[in-house]
Amino acid sequence: DGDPADPDPLTMRGKGWIREIVSHFLILSILGGGLVFLYKKASQIPLLTSLSYFKPVFIVAFSLLGLMVLIFAFQLFSSVRLERFSPGNPGSLKRLEGIRRFRLPRHYVQLQETWPAYRADFLERYKEKGWKDLGGQPFEAVMARKRSLPSFGRPPLVDRLFIFYHPMMNVIIVDQILKECERLIEADYDRLPARRNRLVFLTDMKNRDEVTSAGAGVVNYLCTPLHKVSLYPVLVDMDAGRFFYPLDTSLAKSRHRFHYWRCRLALRAWIKRKAKETSSKHPQETSA
Structure with missing residues (x-):
């Protein structure tokens, strides 16, 4: 399986990632510096400045440079944000641990x-x-709720929800359950057409590293098991107080992404509210 200290082949980061970012930055810096130098020198030559297209040429050149900088910034942001975390790589899991949005x-x-x-x-x-x-x-539990959309004589569209608890959660279990959900969604689609599907993993396991590796399986998931069908998992780590969800939902429909975003915020807010209510009823455990 390789040395865990080696760069993770599943991630977008590592030595190659750093070299690529540095090289792109140097190229843009050289281009930018050269363009500024050229503009200053050309501005000192009256014959050139008198040309009607002198300023438009440099405006276009600087605009193209600005566009290149924006593309570079977007690629940099995306490569950091959309890292695929390796459940078996300690360095990759450490980076996942450091992401505040999951806490x-x-x-x-x-x-x-x-x-x-x-x-x-x-x-x-x-x-x-x-x-x-x-x-x-x-x-x-496996739950369903009818959507308020016309069915035109066909089975009505529903939203489906899977809730799965395991006291010993790990990435293998997460992967198996995701595959089982995908199988059920496809097998039941004619009878129970669910284009929007959610999966809530629950665990109170105290082994933080194992739960983090399970969280990596959720964070990496791309949410599109079938054409026009999406599955959005979250993992609630009750012991360490974490809430994992997929980082990259770009393959799902925009309407589905917005729906899952609202559901995720609502669930997170409900967890915090219920936890606050129950902690006031169990002061002895809270202060222990």
Whole structure:
């Protein structure tokens, strides 16, 4: 499997990434410096400055340079933001650990101690919103809710939700459950057409490294198991207070992306609110 210290082949970062960024930066710096130098020298020659196209030429040149800088900045941002994290590489997992967006506020840790009924509360939350539990192992629940769209005589479109709990979560389990969800979505599509599908992983495992590797499986997921169908997973780490979700959803429809964004924010806010409510009911665990 290779030395864990080696650059991870699944990531967009490493020694090659740094060399590429530095080389692009140097090229842009040389081009920019050369263009400025050329403009200053040309401005000192009256014969050139008297030409009607003198300024337009340099305006176009500087505009092209600015466009190149914007493209470089976008590539730099994308290569950092859309890294594919390797579950087996300590360096890659350390970078994942350092991403603040996946952390709940600092005091939201060991939530299973102050919120022992969280699994039941998750199910109840969705039932109160009109989701019907369809059952089905190995999931905690498989739920569906009709969408308010005309069906024209065909089975009505639904949204589907999978909830999966495991006390020993790892990336292998995450991968298996994602594949099982994809299989069910495809197998049931004629009977239960769900183009928007969500999956909530729950764990209260205390092995932080294993949960981080499981989180990498969620963060790397591209959300498009089938044409026009999307699956959006999140992983809630109750012990360490983390909330993992996919970084790259660009392959999913824009309407689906907006839907998942709203659902993710709502779920995160609900977790924080419930955790705060339950912590006030269990002061002895909170202060322990």
